Amino acid sequence: MQLFDRPNPYLAMFSVALKNSMAYRADFLMTLASRFVQAGLMVFIWTAIYHFTNTNSILGITLSTIYVYFFLVYAFRSVINMEVPSVVQQDILEGSIAATYTRPIRYPLQVFVNASAGDFISILVAMLPLLVIAFVLYGAPLSVPTIMLMLAELAIGYALVSLIGFMIGMLAVKITYVYGIIEATWSVMLLLGGGILPLSFFPSAVFNILMLTPFPIMLYMPAMTFLGTASVGEIMGSIAVSLAWLAVFFLASLVAWSRVRKSITSAGG
DSSP: OHHHHSOOHHHHHHHHHHHHHTTTHHHHHHHHHHHHHHHHHHHHHHHHHHHHTTOSEETTEEHHHHHHHHHHHHHHTTTSSSHHHHHHHHHHHHTOTGGGGGSSSOHHHHHHHHHHHHHHHHIIIIIHHHHHHHHHHHOSOOOHHHHHHHHHHHHHHHHHHHHHHHHHHHHHHHHSOOHHHHHHHHHHHHHHHTSSSOGGGSOHHHHHHHTTSSSGGGTHHHHHHHHTOSOHHHHHHHHHHHHHHHHHHHHHHHHHHHHHGGGOOOTTO
């Protein structure tokens, strides 16, 4: 019975991180509100593009589909983000990373738990409302297999972004401030992941190359799965490629952590 009475360190840390995420409610809510504003701006821009080109469809994608697509993308962006490297950088700047060795949970897991707390709130406050808007605009029923595939893609995309972010965060151990690298990496992910325009708008040769990278499953493929424009073969192929990349980044993150953990210094301790 004593085993079950022990507090779970992961749950305890998640609870603390959740409270910290909500400590500055105004700032947090403004950040989430920006998701809705950004989605609206993308809809406005693409409405103008369709209007001034005097067309109802671009490469088979109608304007109404574009509306749904970008509400989906910004829903997914609520959790597919670069929170992990920001957590590591903050620990380095505050000089608190050394204290993590005294806790009954390894530092990489501490980072992921802390980052996931904010993402959990984002799911409730931003992602679900944006998904509801996308569903209303879509106006068609979603099958259970479609929903399950979309959730699987999002889970893989979230894991990929977290591992990439962790490796960027490890750079902060050496160079302290990695905000510029975070922003540059996130910009690349947005473009190559379908956050600026659907990847199908790229030339076919470029599109085929992009589908071999880890980026499409972060935003583009879940949106296409929702819209029903991706075949089962395309979805499964994308998942297979992404799982391979996930294994690569997992091993790379282990190597990165093993190399920096013995020489950790921080800008304050």
